[in-house]
Amino acid sequence: MDASRLAGPAVVNLWASWCGPCRKEMPILAEAAERNPDIRFVGINTQDRPEAAADFLASTGVGYPQLVDVDGVVLNDTRVPGLPVTLALDPDGNVVDRVIGEASTEELAKLLDSLTRPE
Numbered sequence: 001m002d003a004s005r006l007a008g009p010a011v012v013n014l015w016a017s018w019c020g021p022c023r024k025e026m027p028i029l030a031e032a033a034e035r036n037p038d039i040r041f042v043g044i045n046t047q048d049r050p051e052a053a054a055d056f057l058a059s060t061g062v063g064y065p066q067l068v069d070v071d072g073v074v075l076n077d078t079r080v081p082g083l084p085v086t087l088a089l090d091p092d093g094n095v096v097d098r099v100i101g102e103a104s105t106e107e108l109a110k111l112l113d114s115l116t117r118p119e
Contacts, residue, residue, distance in 0.1 A: 008089040009115035010040040013103075014075055015084050016048040017056040021102035022084040026060050029086070032108055033064045039115055041065075046083060047072040088114050 013029055015022035033041035041064035045053040050068065057066065069075070078085050080100050088097040088111045097114040099107045 008040070008091040008093060009038070010042060010089040010093075011111065011115070012042050012044060012087045012089060013084060014044045014046045014069075014078070014086075016046050017052040018048065019083045023056070025084060025086075025102045026056075026062060028103065028105055028108055030060060030062045030064070032112065033062075036112060036116075039112065042067060044069050044074050046075050086111060088112070090115070 011029070011032070013025075015026065017023070029041065029043075033039075043062065043064060043066040045066055045068045047070065048068075050070075053066075053068070075083065075085065078087070078098075084102060086099040086103045086108070087095050090096045097111050099111055103111070
């Protein structure tokens with residue numbers, strides 16, 4: 001994935017339905033997406049079965065767009081060994097902050113702040 005194709009500011013979350021921490025943080029991300037309409041949220045379902053991912057998303061009510069990366073190409077590009085990973089992208093698609101592992105409410109607030117503070 002070419003991150004520059006994602007017009008920022010954006011929050012990109014790499015997740016999978018089999019990942020416990022991903023499942024725990026998903027409601028926090030969904031709530032943040034609703035509260036921050038000026039920031040684009042995108043999920044990337046990673047190395048997962050499409051049916052399992054679709055069932056999980058349906059049960060959570062997540063409304064932001066989702067991409068699928070069955071082979072884990074994006075995860076490999078982040079050079080992070082596992083999921084979840086949450087990235088903050090500036091308007092040019094550059095990664096300006098990230099959370100590796102389950103994002104807490106406080107960590108997500110800091111990530112969002114990195115996108116909304118004046119330059």
